[in-house]
Amino acid sequence: MTWRHALVIDPVAADDRPADGPGADFTDTFTPIDPQAPALSVGELSTQRGDGIFESIGVVDGHPQEVGAHLDRLIHSARLCDLPVPHREQWRQAVAAAATEAPEGESVMKLILSRGVEHGPAPTAWITIASAPDFRTVRREGVRVATLDRGLDSGAPERAPWLLLGAKTLSYAVNMAAIREAKRRGADDALFVSSDGVLLEGPTSSLILRIDGRYVTPAPGAGILHGTTQMSVFEELARRGFETAYATLPASALSQADAAWLVSSVRLAVPVTAIDGSPMPVDGELTRSINEYLLSPRD
Numbered sequence: 001m002t003w004r005h006a007l008v009i010d011p012v013a014a015d016d017r018p019a020d021g022p023g024a025d026f027t028d029t030f031t032p033i034d035p036q037a038p039a040l041s042v043g044e045l046s047t048q049r050g051d052g053i054f055e056s057i058g059v060v061d062g063h064p065q066e067v068g069a070h071l072d073r074l075i076h077s078a079r080l081c082d083l084p085v086p087h088r089e090q091w092r093q094a095v096a097a098a099a100t101e102a103p104e105g106e107s108v109m110k111l112i113l114s115r116g117v118e119h120g121p122a123p124t125a126w127i128t129i130a131s132a133p134d135f136r137t138v139r140r141e142g143v144r145v146a147t148l149d150r151g152l153d154s155g156a157p158e159r160a161p162w163l164l165l166g167a168k169t170l171s172y173a174v175n176m177a178a179i180r181e182a183k184r185r186g187a188d189d190a191l192f193v194s195s196d197g198v199l200l201e202g203p204t205s206s207l208i209l210r211i212d213g214r215y216v217t218p219a220p221g222a223g224i225l226h227g228t229t230q231m232s233v234f235e236e237l238a239r240r241g242f243e244t245a246y247a248t249l250p251a252s253a254l255s256q257a258d259a260a261w262l263v264s265s266v267r268l269a270v271p272v273t274a275i276d277g278s279p280m281p282v283d284g285e286l287t288r289s290i291n292e293y294l295l296s297p298r299d
Contacts, residue, residue, distance in 0.1 A: 002131045003035035005101035009094050009125040011113065013084035014075075026090040030097055035128060043117040044124065050171035052114035052123075053077040057095065058229075058265045059107040059129065063297045064099045065265065067092060069228040074111060077167040083113060084123055098127045106132040106295075108266045112170070135267045138188075139291050142271035142282055143262065145202075146187035147251065148178050154198040154248070157223035165223025175203035186277070189262060199249040205262035205270075206230035209253060210283070216253075219246040229263045229294065236293050259283045261290075268294045 010029040033039055045051040055070045071088055078085050091111065098109060109129050116122025157165040182190035191207060192200040199218050201207055206227030208217050215237050220226045234244040254260070258281050260272035269290045271282045 003128060004103060004107065004131060005098060005129040006033045006035035006039070007031070007094060007098045007127045008033055008039070009090070009127065011084065011123055011125040012087040012090050014087045015085065022089060024089055026087075026093045027097070029090060030094055033126075035130075039126075041117045041120070043120055044114060045116060045118055046112065046114035046124070046170050048118065050169065050173070051081075052112060052170045053081055053083065053168055054113070054170055055111040055168060056265050057109040057111065058132070058268070058294075059099055059102045059109050060295055060297070061104055062099055062102045064095050064102075064109055065294075065298050066228045066232060067095055067299060069231060070111070070265075071095075073168060073226065073228065074113065077169065078113060080161070080164055080167040081169065083115060086113060086125075094127055098129055102129050103131060106135075106266070108132045114170070132266050135270075138270055139268060139287065140284070142273040142287075143188040144186070144274040145189050145191050145260075145262070145272050145276075146182040146185040147193050147254075147276055148181060148190045149195055150192040150200060151195060152223070153196040154194040154223075155196075156194075157221070163223070166220070166225065168225055172203075178203045187274070191262075191275070193251050197251045199251055199253060200224055201227070202262050202264075205264040205267070208233060208261045208263060208269075209249070209257040210259040211253065211256050214243045214245060216245045216247050216249065218249050227263060229265050229268065232294065232298060233261075233263055233269060233290060236290065259286070261287065 008031045055074050057070050058065045112126050114124045116124045178190040191202050201224050217230055218224055237244050254275050260280055261269050263269045271287045272280050274280055
């Protein structure tokens with residue numbers, strides 16, 4: 001991944017300047033820096049403890065996709081983590097400023113809000129832009145998936161909110177370990193299942209199943225991130241006249257589906273070709289058309 005641009009933000013909490021709406025100018029709170037140069041303090045809690053949150057936004061030909069939905073989720077994650085609530089207009093302007101430095105084609109923008117430096121300034125925030133990996137082949141050929149027990153039952157997020165299961169935190173070591181375990185099992189990616197048998201999500205993606213002509217995704221609320229790309233796909237499917245739904249799905253629902261996808265902001269819609277070694281039918285034409293839509297400008 002080639003880093004193209006980095007922008008440090010002097011974060012303004014929403015409560016500090018509540019009257020600053022769309023007319024406010026936050027340019028003086030942004031500082032471009034060399035993306036290849038050292039920038040973080042050794043006391044940064046984002047690197048020491050993974051104590052922070054992030055969002056990854058797909059950028060296509062300089063256009064950042066689904067900005068509103070990503071900012072909604074950033075704010076939601078901040079509240080769950082007891083971080084200062086980001087000022088929406090400041091971050092919207094920061095995203096727009098960073099996007100002007102994006103190359104042609106596909107790139108990825110990361111929004112990062114950290115608790116800051118231990119015993120020092122807090123919070124800290126920055127945005128990076130990098131060229132995205134080439135996902136054209138995997139969008140066409142799909143992925144094999146292994147189901148993995150997340151080790152927690154579906155009621156854990158409500159009983160233990162301090163687990164932060166519904167927040168997009170920087171602590172992604174478990175997610176990456178899950179993908180490595182899936183590869184050890186001969187798959188390409190993982191799908192989490194709760195210990196009481198409820199379908200959840202992938203380590204970096206949302207799940208969509210097609211069952212009896214209806215498109216369904218696991219309902220947020222069991223520690224599942226509300227997928228921005230999944231919401232876009234559902235909007236497009238509804239526009240085409242298809243039925244969509246959120247539901248609490250047992251793992252047995254996988255065997256009832258005649259198509260499945262993992263969807264995310266940068267990889268987009270990837271068909272699932274096998275689950276735990278059992279082949280899964282692929283709807284190549286629908287996948288192609290959905291990805292064509294996901295690559296079109298969307299706000």
